[in-house]
Amino acid sequence: MPMTAPDTLMPDLASHIAGEMVAGGGDKIATINPANGAILARFAAADSATIDRAVGAAHAAQREWLAMPPAERGRILNRVAHLLRARTDELARLEVLDTGKPIQEAPEADIGSAADCFEFFAGLTQIVHGEHMPLGEDAFAYTRREPLGVCAGIGAWNYPIQIASWKTAPALAAGNAMIFKPSELTPITALKLAEIVEEAGAPKGLFNVVLGAGETGAAMTAHPGIAKVSLTGSVPTGKRIMAAAAETLKHVTMELGGKSALIVFDDADIDDSVSAALLANFYTQGEICSNGTRVFVHESVREEFLARLTERTEKIRIGDPLDPDTQMGPLISEAHLQKVLAYVEKGVSEGAKLVTGGERLTTDAFKNGFFMRPAIFAETRDDMTIVCEEIFGPVMSVLSFSEEEDVVARANATPFGLAAGLMTQNLARAHRVAAALQAGTIWVNSYNLTPIAMPFGGTKQSGIGRENGLAALDFYTERKSVYVNLGKVEAPY
Numbered sequence: 090m091p092m093t094a095p096d097t098l099m100p101d102l103a104s105h106i107a108g109e110m111v112a113g114g115g116d117k118i119a120t121i122n123p124a125n126g127a128i129l130a131r132f133a134a135a136d137s138a139t140i141d142r143a144v145g146a147a148h149a150a151q152r153e154w155l156a157m158p159p160a161e162r163g164r165i166l167n168r169v170a171h172l173l174r175a176r177t178d179e180l181a182r183l184e185v186l187d188t189g190k191p192i193q194e195a196p197e198a199d200i201g202s203a204a205d206c207f208e209f210f211a212g213l214t215q216i217v218h219g220e221h222m223p224l225g226e227d228a229f230a231y232t233r234r235e236p237l238g239v240c241a242g243i244g245a246w247n248y249p250i251q252i253a254s255w256k257t258a259p260a261l262a263a264g265n266a267m268i269f270k271p272s273e274l275t276p277i278t279a280l281k282l283a284e285i286v287e288e289a290g291a292p293k294g295l296f297n298v299v300l301g302a303g304e305t306g307a308a309m310t311a312h313p314g315i316a317k318v319s320l321t322g323s324v325p326t327g328k329r330i331m332a333a334a335a336e337t338l339k340h341v342t343m344e345l346g347g348k349s350a351l352i353v354f355d356d357a358d359i360d361d362s363v364s365a366a367l368l369a370n371f372y373t374q375g376e377i378c379s380n381g382t383r384v385f386v387h388e389s390v391r392e393e394f395l396a397r398l399t400e401r402t403e404k405i406r407i408g409d410p411l412d413p414d415t416q417m418g419p420l421i422s423e424a425h426l427q428k429v430l431a432y433v434e435k436g437v438s439e440g441a442k443l444v445t446g447g448e449r450l451t452t453d454a455f456k457n458g459f460f461m462r463p464a465i466f467a468e469t470r471d472d473m474t475i476v477c478e479e480i481f482g483p484v485m486s487v488l489s490f491s492e493e494e495d496v497v498a499r500a501n502a503t504p505f506g507l508a509a510g511l512m513t514q515n516l517a518r519a520h521r522v523a524a525a526l527q528a529g530t531i532w533v534n535s536y537n538l539t540p541i542a543m544p545f546g547g548t549k550q551s552g553i554g555r556e557n558g559l560a561a562l563d564f565y566t567e568r569k570s571v572y573v574n575l576g577k578v579e580a581p582y
């Protein structure tokens with residue numbers, strides 16, 4: 090049993106392969122609590138020998154898994170959902186320690202979403218089946234929907250167990266095995282998920298977790314025994330993984346970054362619009378890929394909107410993320426905080442008006458953590474850096490507009506296409522604008538809700554493929570066509 094080092098909260102972590110803790114031979118990495126900078130645990134990155142071992146275990150377990158009746162596989166995935174719910178408090182606390190997100194959020198948005206996902210895909214194991222094609226008297230064809238084999242999942246740090254589940258549940262439901270690498274910044278809860286999947290009755294090795302940073306992810310992407318890579322991460326990492334996956338022609342799913350728009354029309358309910366803008370920018374400290382960070386407000390309601398928005402933003406309670414009253418915790422790391430603060434500076438230097446926030450919190454309660462006040466910029470232009478680039482922190486840009494056609498064109502003028510939102514009471518406008526916006530998800534009179542039944546994913550440079558919904562199964566299966574001839578074989582020779 091590993092010992093807890095005197096300066097860490099937990100014992101050393103290790104990759105989880107076929108039910109065993111496997112210390113990798115790679116770099117030593119520490120995961121820290123962003124609320125106070127303390128080291129939570131250390132681990133060694135998985136090296137290529139460790140990844141080989143995970144791939145071997147996954148192939149063996151996948152054969153066993155596939156031999157089980159689909160209904161039995163569904164029962165096991167349902168047990169995973171049940172165990173996740175039963176352990177919500179413990180898992181939510183770990184997620185908060187590792188990510189800094191407020192404990193107000195984690196039980197539902199993180200652990201609840203993970204459980205919902207296993208439950209949804211548990212119900213689908215029996216419908217992963219093919220089609221029959223009649224071809225006349227003497228022939229027919231049918232398709233089989235077969236799993237890809239061993240899939241790799243690579244995660245970001247903002248929603249660790251949710252990302253692990255959104256990849257693993259559909260992969261397993263379709264008959265695959267999964268090797269998951271959480272972000273090196275947030276490795277803890279994926280390891281808990283591995284224990285839970287085994288406790289639920291899945292064959293050991295069906296779901297493995299390898300720890301490490303980019304090098305480990307790159308070794309997974311290059312591995313010939315892995316059939317698919319599903320990434321949640323930034324656009325530059327997505328491009329690197331896609332290029333590397335081409336060497337072995339792997340399937341890829343890419344859940345990448347965004348710079349989404351939220352459009353507030355003049356007939357929208359103003360308080361609801363402010364609520365949507367807050368949810369679209371400041372939930373999880375603004376560290377959400379689908380955030381609507383370009384808030385376009387109709388010029389006739391802009392002043393009123395901005396006043397109410399500022400008032401509510403200044404009341405957001407920032408503090409210890411484990412305190413149930415806290416509404417915003419620290420950013421994930423010192424480096425990330427510095428990056429976000431640099432964007433705030435850039436906004437000011439390019440002439441945007443900083444209406445509120447944007448500064449680091451340094452008083453006693455905050456001094457070793459990575460806290461900042463949520464920032465709102467007004468008087469922004471479409472060409473400013475803060476309006477063009479993904480910041481991935483609590484920084485909102487408010488822009489104004491007068492014409493629907495013009496605002497839709499401006500909302501679409503970005504290489505990203507993950508999500509968008511619109512606030513209006515006009516039904517025809519809602520559907521017209523939803524159709525015209527170039528994004529994978531559109532929220533009408535809401536923002537950032539991701540029920541598992543609804544497919545989620547990006548267009549343009551925000552991604553390829555979809556997670557969740559029935560759609561996700563397409564990205565974890567292949568169709569095999571079987572042509573059956575009942576007559577004589579006709580040949581011209």
Ligand SMILES: NC(=O)C1=CN([C@@H]2O[C@H](COP(=O)(O)OP(=O)(O)OC[C@H]3O[C@@H](n4cnc5c(N)ncnc54)[C@H](O)[C@@H]3O)[C@@H](O)[C@H]2O)C=CC1
Nearest residue numbers: 244245246271272302303306307322323326344345346378
């Ligand atoms: N579309 C979506 O569903 C979501 C997208 N994101 C995006 O993720 C980004 C923030 O997360 P980060 O962890 O900072 O992203 P990142 O791109 O730096 O890292 C993501 C993961 O990729 C791994 N990685 C890095 N280099 C790699 C390589 N060459 N080969 C294989 N793996 C590699 C990292 O270790 C990490 O596990 C933002 O851009 C955000 O928009 C975050 C959450 C959801």
